[in-house]
Amino acid sequence: MARILIAEDDTGIRLLVARALRLEGHDVTVAEDGEMAVDILAEENGAFDLLLSDIRMPGMTGIELAHAAHATFADLPILLMTGYAEQKEAAEDLSAFILGVVEKPFTIAEIRGRVAAALRQGAGNAEPLPLRRYA
16 A cells, blocks of 8 residues: 655544554554654655645644655655644645645544545655755
């Protein structure tokens, strides 16, 4: 199955989503925030089939993470999550390179379905560039 990186600061949501996707057979790596996700992407040379990130996180937001990930690994599919309408609107500016925004709260079936759809849409691998951080 797919290799997925989840960036989510809420422990309960992070564990729930990771478990739900692992039960689907995916290889899941988790990060507690955007900065940790950037570090994991760099360590793994972007070798993920999908980045699934919350938008609202302390430190580096999901939008900043999406910009950093896209700048370095342009073909890495990105799916965002949020429970805030204004953040969903802010993410619309990223429509050129994200696959969409999953609204919280969601059911396990919904997140599995959105991840499956994102993986079907996902692009192939590109040669990665040096990872840039956005503050």
